[in-house]
Amino acid sequence: MEAIVKISGKQYRVAEGARLTVDRLASKVGDEVSFGDVLLLADGAKATIGKPVVEGAAVTARVVAATRGPKIVVYKYKAKKRYRRTQGARAEQSLLEVIAVSGPGSKKTAGPAKADAAPAKAGKAESKTPKIDSKAANSEPKAAKPASKAAKAATADARAESPKTKSAPEGTPPDPEVVE
8 A cells, every 4th residue: 555645844755665755853863653645545546535634544653763865065156356265064954754544434544644743954855756867758840940032032131121220421422332
């Protein structure tokens, strides 16, 4: 049985036995937490979509570890001004192992989520969404250039017919016309 569950404002696709990294929860390592915000529940070919949540469905998980995400370094620099600032951050994260995914009417239903405490810091969540190749998505053939020889000739004729705005001072010979 698989489910899409909302944990700390983010959505995760989970199955029994899966491990996922989420923003730090208020629970200690080894505690079991239950999440009641199940948005979709899939059991083989049968899927139940919540409006907005599936009533009676819950996901139970155990907190395996409390870790920190990768270090992110922010460096500010302004040239020729002797301005340099360095700041770093690491997201607080919890590693969860899903114990059970229960649906409505099953024996293992759980109440509302008790681990909906505010996360310590926001960080990147694991995403299992496939990346789309931008070259494959934009594989339409390019259109031919609209400027042809006939269009260039028409533009040159229009330029030749337009009156010249500059007038030469008196007593000077006129400029020869430029033919393209």
